[in-house]
Amino acid sequence: MTAVDKCGDLDLTAQARAIRDLRDAIALLANDSRDYLESDLEIDPDAQLAGVYRHIGAGGTVARPTRRGPAMRFTSIKGYDDVSVLVGLLADRRRVARLLGTTPAHVNRVIADAFDDALAPVVVHDAPAQEVVHLASAPDFDIRTLLPAPTNTPHDAAPYFCMGLLLGTDPETGHSDVTIHRIAVQGRDELSIFFAPGRHIDAFRQKAENAGQALPITINMGLDPAIFIGACFEAPTTPFGYDELQVAGGLRREPVELVRAKTVQEHAIARAEIVIEGELLPGIRVAEDQNSGTGHAMPEFPGYNGPAHPSLPVMKVTAVTTRRHPILETLVGPGEEHTSLAGLPTEASILRAVDSALPGLVAQVYAHTAGGGKFLAVMQVRKTSALDDGNARQAAIIALATYRELKNVILVDTDVDVFDSDDVLWAMTTRMQGNTDIIVVPGVAGHVLDPSQQPAYDPSLPAKGVTSKTIYDATAPFHMRAEFARAQFADVDPRPWAPNLNFPYLEDGDGVGE
The missing domain is CATH 2.30.110.10 (Electron Transport, Fmn-binding Protein; Chain A)
Structure with missing residues (x-):
């Protein structure tokens, strides 16, 4: 609806x-x-x-x-x-x-x-x-x-x-x-x-x-x-x-x-x-x-x-x-x-593809403005079993296959707001280890307008517009989810105490995880 x-x-x-x-x-x-x-x-x-x-x-x-x-x-x-x-x-x-x-x-x-x-x-x-x-x-x-x-x-x-x-x-x-x-x-x-x-x-x-x-x-x-x-x-x-x-x-x-x-x-x-x-x-x-x-x-x-x-x-x-x-x-x-023009179709494409392959797993996708709507996606996943530790990474692979120009994918849990870069960086800082949670796929077609995607930057690249693609898994392991529970505050509507402040996430129902 x-x-x-x-x-x-x-x-x-x-x-x-x-x-x-x-x-x-x-x-x-x-x-x-x-x-x-x-x-x-x-x-x-x-x-x-x-x-x-x-x-x-x-x-x-x-x-x-x-x-x-x-x-x-x-x-x-x-x-x-x-x-x-x-x-x-x-x-x-x-x-x-x-x-x-x-x-x-x-x-x-x-x-x-x-x-x-x-x-x-x-x-x-x-x-x-x-x-x-x-x-x-x-x-x-x-x-x-x-x-x-x-x-x-x-x-x-x-x-x-x-x-x-x-x-x-x-x-x-x-x-x-x-x-x-x-x-x-x-x-x-x-x-x-x-x-x-x-x-x-x-x-x-x-x-x-x-x-x-x-x-x-x-x-x-x-x-x-x-x-x-x-x-x-x-x-x-x-x-x-x-x-x-x-x-x-x-x-x-x-x-x-x-x-x-x-x-x-x-x-x-x-x-x-x-x-x-x-x-x-x-x-x-x-x-x-x-x-x-x-x-x-x-x-x-x-x-x-x-x-x-x-x-x-x-x-x-x-x-x-x-x-x-x-x-x-x-x-x-x-x-x-440009983020709106390129990013919203990117998000819609990824959602359609992942929903078809892994129904119910991905709650939200944001084609981040730092990538111009093309290069960076933040994907919010719902884990319900240990198998979803692997399914989350599979979803990221599906996203890379669905949108050729996508370069980096960040995976986060449902308690992380994909639209809030501070929240995403918090998850990357506290729920990710570089040696186990960063997956690199080298030598894949990307986009010619990224100046790092050329042999002059990386001699291992065969041509301009070829890149390494990266998945950053910033989700908590399912078996350790209790240790990664965020501090929970009382759910109080602040507007009666601060009537002159703007709370758009309360007004339009766009709370995290919805």
């Missing part, structure tokens, strides 16, 4: 299910200063916007000082009259849960359950995303002056669209897919796209390129948050040929609406704020920093400015369509928003 978050007399589950696009999501949050802030003070999208938001609500692996805070919409963008920029919509787990109509502890279960209610998208004929049409064939067309693509730092290779959802179709099978990628603006009608190894749309591109053909795609920005969350699932949870838009349909209990693009043979998200139409060109590559020479790309989720890629595929833009007064959505690369 889905947990319901209450705000006064309002049922947020019902409100969340009414969300169909970004504007509905903003409307849900607009009157709550914890979740939404708007500014009409002019701001420059070139490094200044991200520099401000790092103090407001970026969080994640952003260099300190930073914090979690409200989403922020800037309505006066230097050099742009008709476009506002929204950042940080998903940069807080509680806010994501609210937008999905549930609570922080239950949001991963709600996302996992969406697979059982999956709904395929439908095609409509009229779409808000096409209220305004800008054709690239027009002599004055220039995407650089049309849309304010931000830079995160002064060292970025180029301006980037950081929340652009690519939609493409396999030229051989006709199956469509959606993924989010690093998109750099390279010219008036050219973008470069970084595809991490194994991404499905890149496989579509390679098939088209092998046939000497361009691949039509659309880039969709400013969307219902459920679409972004669903799009971030990966194989094997969503195998090749699975359209992740079905997950968003399951989350909203209503199919995502698509519309035919204006200039290419592909679909777009009908209620997007902005759609870029175009083709990935066969055999054409550009250096990511060809216009800047910085040598850096942009800050990615591990918290580092990785090197600019020397050879990336090119998208030739054929049109940009928008709603009237469009909202461009972006993120601060290594911030908490």
